[in-house]
Amino acid sequence: MSGREFFTARTLAEVRAGFRPARRTPVEQVPLSRALHRVPAADITAPAALPGFARSTVDGFAVRAMDTYGASDGLPSYLDLIGAVRMGAAPTVAVRAGGCVAMPTGGVIPDGADAVVMVEYTAETMPGTIEVTRPVAPGGGIVRADEDVVAGGVLAPAGRPLRAPDLGFLAAAGVTTVAVHRRPRVAIISTGDEVVPPGTVELAAGQVRDATASALAGLVADAGGEPVIAGIVPDEPGALKERLTEILAESDLVVVSAGSSVGARDETAGAVAAIGDIWCHGIAIKPGKPTLLAECSGVPLVGLPGNPLSALVVFGQVGIPLLWRIAGCEAPPPQPSTRARLSRDLASAAGRLDVVQVAVRDGVAEPIFGPSALLSVLTRADGYMIVPEPATGLDAGTEVEVILYR
Amino acid sequence: MSGREFFTARTLAEVRAGFRPARRTPVEQVPLSRALHRVPAADITAPAALPGFARSTVDGFAVRAMDTYGASDGLPSYLDLIGAVRMGAAPTVAVRAGGCVAMPTGGVIPDGADAVVMVEYTAETMPGTIEVTRPVAPGGGIVRADEDVVAGGVLAPAGRPLRAPDLGFLAAAGVTTVAVHRRPRVAIISTGDEVVPPGTVELAAGQVRDATASALAGLVADAGGEPVIAGIVPDEPGALKERLTEILAESDLVVVSAGSSVGARDETAGAVAAIGDIWCHGIAIKPGKPTLLAECSGVPLVGLPGNPLSALVVFGQVGIPLLWRIAGCEAPPPQPSTRARLSRDLASAAGRLDVVQVAVRDGVAEPIFGPSALLSVLTRADGYMIVPEPATGLDAGTEVEVILYR
Numbered sequence: 001m002s003g004r005e006f007f008t009a010r011t012l013a014e015v016r017a018g019f020r021p022a023r024r025t026p027v028e029q030v031p032l033s034r035a036l037h038r039v040p041a042a043d044i045t046a047p048a049a050l051p052g053f054a055r056s057t058v059d060g061f062a063v064r065a066m067d068t069y070g071a072s073d074g075l076p077s078y079l080d081l082i083g084a085v086r087m088g089a090a091p092t093v094a095v096r097a098g099g100c101v102a103m104p105t106g107g108v109i110p111d112g113a114d115a116v117v118m119v120e121y122t123a124e125t126m127p128g129t130i131e132v133t134r135p136v137a138p139g140g141g142i143v144r145a146d147e148d149v150v151a152g153g154v155l156a157p158a159g160r161p162l163r164a165p166d167l168g169f170l171a172a173a174g175v176t177t178v179a180v181h182r183r184p185r186v187a188i189i190s191t192g193d194e195v196v197p198p199g200t201v202e203l204a205a206g207q208v209r210d211a212t213a214s215a216l217a218g219l220v221a222d223a224g225g226e227p228v229i230a231g232i233v234p235d236e237p238g239a240l241k242e243r244l245t246e247i248l249a250e251s252d253l254v255v256v257s258a259g260s261s262v263g264a265r266d267e268t269a270g271a272v273a274a275i276g277d278i279w280c281h282g283i284a285i286k287p288g289k290p291t292l293l294a295e296c297s298g299v300p301l302v303g304l305p306g307n308p309l310s311a312l313v314v315f316g317q318v319g320i321p322l323l324w325r326i327a328g329c330e331a332p333p334p335q336p337s338t339r340a341r342l343s344r345d346l347a348s349a350a351g352r353l354d355v356v357q358v359a360v361r362d363g364v365a366e367p368i369f370g371p372s373a374l375l376s377v378l379t380r381a382d383g384y385m386i387v388p389e390p391a392t393g394l395d396a397g398t399e400v401e402v403i404l405y406r
Numbered sequence: 407m408s409g410r411e412f413f414t415a416r417t418l419a420e421v422r423a424g425f426r427p428a429r430r431t432p433v434e435q436v437p438l439s440r441a442l443h444r445v446p447a448a449d450i451t452a453p454a455a456l457p458g459f460a461r462s463t464v465d466g467f468a469v470r471a472m473d474t475y476g477a478s479d480g481l482p483s484y485l486d487l488i489g490a491v492r493m494g495a496a497p498t499v500a501v502r503a504g505g506c507v508a509m510p511t512g513g514v515i516p517d518g519a520d521a522v523v524m525v526e527y528t529a530e531t532m533p534g535t536i537e538v539t540r541p542v543a544p545g546g547g548i549v550r551a552d553e554d555v556v557a558g559g560v561l562a563p564a565g566r567p568l569r570a571p572d573l574g575f576l577a578a579a580g581v582t583t584v585a586v587h588r589r590p591r592v593a594i595i596s597t598g599d600e601v602v603p604p605g606t607v608e609l610a611a612g613q614v615r616d617a618t619a620s621a622l623a624g625l626v627a628d629a630g631g632e633p634v635i636a637g638i639v640p641d642e643p644g645a646l647k648e649r650l651t652e653i654l655a656e657s658d659l660v661v662v663s664a665g666s667s668v669g670a671r672d673e674t675a676g677a678v679a680a681i682g683d684i685w686c687h688g689i690a691i692k693p694g695k696p697t698l699l700a701e702c703s704g705v706p707l708v709g710l711p712g713n714p715l716s717a718l719v720v721f722g723q724v725g726i727p728l729l730w731r732i733a734g735c736e737a738p739p740p741q742p743s744t745r746a747r748l749s750r751d752l753a754s755a756a757g758r759l760d761v762v763q764v765a766v767r768d769g770v771a772e773p774i775f776g777p778s779a780l781l782s783v784l785t786r787a788d789g790y791m792i793v794p795e796p797a798t799g800l801d802a803g804t805e806v807e808v809i810l811y812r
Binding site (some may be wrong): 032050051055057059079086087108143145155163172192193201203206210211212213214215221284335336339404405406 | 456492495511520555567582605616623635741779782811
């Protein structure tokens, strides 16, 4: 059967809005050292207020603010130095009217003080007497005990992948284990009688080594997934269906890199239709039209076009957002990109989204053309740009956004 | 001693141009499955030409191009169908004058043929006779045997981190193990009497949990390094020097997250000066001025400012490029960034580079202010922007580049 007869091509926007499988990976506890880019299943909250005590933000002297009012170079305030706060220790003295206590940045504000005057605006003119030449307002030079976060406040929100700074905030709050979605397991199946494993030293006539699986594994890892190279299935009736059935139980997402012949593509659609529901077969994107989206026993499946270049572009546009959603993140972090000026005119067909590989040098995007079967196009490119659906082309010099391979 | 007395502040540009330690990690062999983002030590070349045989880029019929010259809908060429090429197998027939062979996309071009006419421009009007309605030029519909890469050609250049598409190209060429620089081991030392490990449940007065080390570990991992949390050193004379001496032998880069008091900063400079050469102490960047750069027994060292926010910005600007260079990459991949319009006017001091944390929503960059001691600023921000040294400020509505936390 040919799925293409039953399904019309969807736009990328339709796919993103409409194909929203419910699958999410289960939640697991991981230490902070393994939590980078993982997605919290619920808001992570602070067990206690932070910093937990009023602390100085400057090197200087803890004072009663009112004792500095009106101070100037011409008419300084003179305060008695009655002690010093040591880093990491409780103050041993309190500040009384007319007194001050020496403070390191980060030190605990002693009782009685409501501000810290910076050392730059002071001088110890006589031993034991501090001259203050600028007034400070109450709260000046101080971070309140709950100013960073109140007890129970949100340290990191549910659904947003944890970034490096988040790990710092969590560590500061004493949260050393977090509940995050398990990394999605992504099975990558290759199909085609001509496809052999990368380790094949000598190729027989017509054979090609499996390039797409390794490249897809890289994209999956970059998006926080756990790639599982699930082997090469020949173009035999039933073979793909059998392999899919085996792999579904241990996968959160299945990616089928289809053979490039028409027969191989139809075989994929037939096998998927037999074990699941096809949501669409065909996306209005070039290259990449024969993309298949389906759900099989609750596991989303993406059938990719045969040539590696198309497969990677489609997986980036369709598979990566899906992968993040399965990991609990509805709004994936943006793919790295840069702006550049187009080196030449680009034609495009209206109503179809064109993807063009480009090299970027000194802010200029140079399109790289060539048969889409060529892998060298991909490695000469620094990324790709998208000529939007309504456009009929772009003029040289137009500023375009290039999605970078990273 | 105070290092600040002996060293003047450098600009970021001076640091990048001038501080170039020679250290590089040794080379190791890794399988393709672990090669993502690793840096090849030498050009990786193709053992043989790719694809290795002339292959069809379309579904259609292999022909002698001259047999199609002048063909049109009104006056088709008629060719004898003399066989079919099977995917992944050698052709069993050759194309002779007036003949054609059915071809799948990716199939081996049979002897005698010099072009493939697309199936869309053909019809099998009688069994065994193919009608061709468009001419095809020699080479049309064909990828040459060495068109992707010639034998000995470069698959991936030395010094550029391997991207997902590169892994595909290497797999296609049968290269399953690559010689890459070892991931740099980055020792992260925290200092300060007030600093305690993140696992500390109850804090005594004035104590803070070590936030910076966990956040730095995330940045190191993102840049391909292997973070080693090397503990917390108290502000005691000799303690930091002792710990540095221990850690140097097993590190490719040492990062010291300094205590935030003036005394702690001076202690760092003193310890480093005792065991290595200080290249600069002070960078004209706010926040982040008291940054220290040094080399100790051939190991580069970065001393970071005391508060976590400054430490992360400086490490991103100075430490990350250094880390990539140690891993063999002179031109690091750009950090992920986005363009956005500034929501409000921003002031800046001329001659100093200002770093401002921003949240980005719908293309608008909203600066987030607050004491630099607050970690919550970092986690509310989506990234940071840099107000360049010559600027004295930026107007609301200016398009700015935001470096994103990822």
